[in-house]
Amino acid sequence: MAYDWVVFDADETLFRFDAKRGLTQLLQSYDVDFTEAHFKRFKEVNAPLWEAFQRGEISAADIKARRFVDWEDRLGVSSTELNRQFMAQMGTISSTLDGAGSMLTALDDKVRMGIITNGFVELQQERLATHQFEQFFQFVVVSEALGVAKPHPEIFHHTHRQHISEEVPTSRILMVGDNPYSDILGGQRAGWHTCWLNEHQATCPEEVKPNHTIRHLSELVELVA
CATH class of the missing domain: 1.10.150 (DNA polymerase; domain 1)
Known part of the structure; x- marks a missing residue:
């Protein structure tokens, strides 16, 4: 896809x-x-x-x-x-998931990328700078700054309106995350496609229906390409 x-x-x-x-x-x-x-x-x-x-x-x-x-x-x-x-x-003490850097490098010329996180602004900025990931992302939406957190659909709708473009169909946006509720159910309710990063082979909640499931970030490169 x-x-x-x-x-x-x-x-x-x-x-x-x-x-x-x-x-x-x-x-x-x-x-x-x-x-x-x-x-x-x-x-x-x-x-x-x-x-x-x-x-x-x-x-x-x-x-x-x-x-x-x-x-x-x-x-x-x-x-x-x-x-x-x-x-x-x-x-x-920040560290990245195995393969995160190589995955972002591989996707950099294939798609545009962003981040939506439930967290605090200062930590996101520091980690992106520490690992030299800033270059890969067109935007970083932080729930603290917006005042709305995942899985509320508004954080996804805001991102679509303000940082992507409403001209881009929701089916052309892929949300990738490890949390089946905040990331996958939230993206699902906003109409986005979703990819569940399930490193530990957890059971997916019945109401959550990811479009894709992966165990390692390296799998995302082939999926997106």
Whole structure:
């Protein structure tokens, strides 16, 4: 199937997001040994915040202000500042998925490319610069800046209107991501074609119907070409 545009998710599609490592390094800077119990508690606080953001119930600023609230009194630092430091750590330890660079190079003269990510602006900019990926992308849409998160169709419609062109049929746009709900179901509801990056051979939810499924980014080159 030929496409004019390929739009990627960022975390665990192009870039690894090792939250545990980033948190460990952040807390070590405060002389705190970050334990499995700490990580479990962080996930218990963090996951519902992101889910609420994706439903449009809270803002990205709310996530920053609330997800490190357990540590504010102990460290004497605001949750928002701890989040900033955490994002800086994540930028420092950033790595890419295997084959991401060669895949982007191979697609560069075949299609136009962009990114839609649920995340924070500063981290996207730092990772793109660190790995010299900026040259490949015509746009980067970040949910924090837009105020709407995947899987809401509006983030896809906004991207189509403002960064691609409404003259391009939705069937000529391919959304690639690892999350069956935010990436695949979101793209599906916007009328885009979708490609699920399923590295670990997970079972696809029944209501999610990707047009394509791959296990490695190298497969995308043949699919798009």
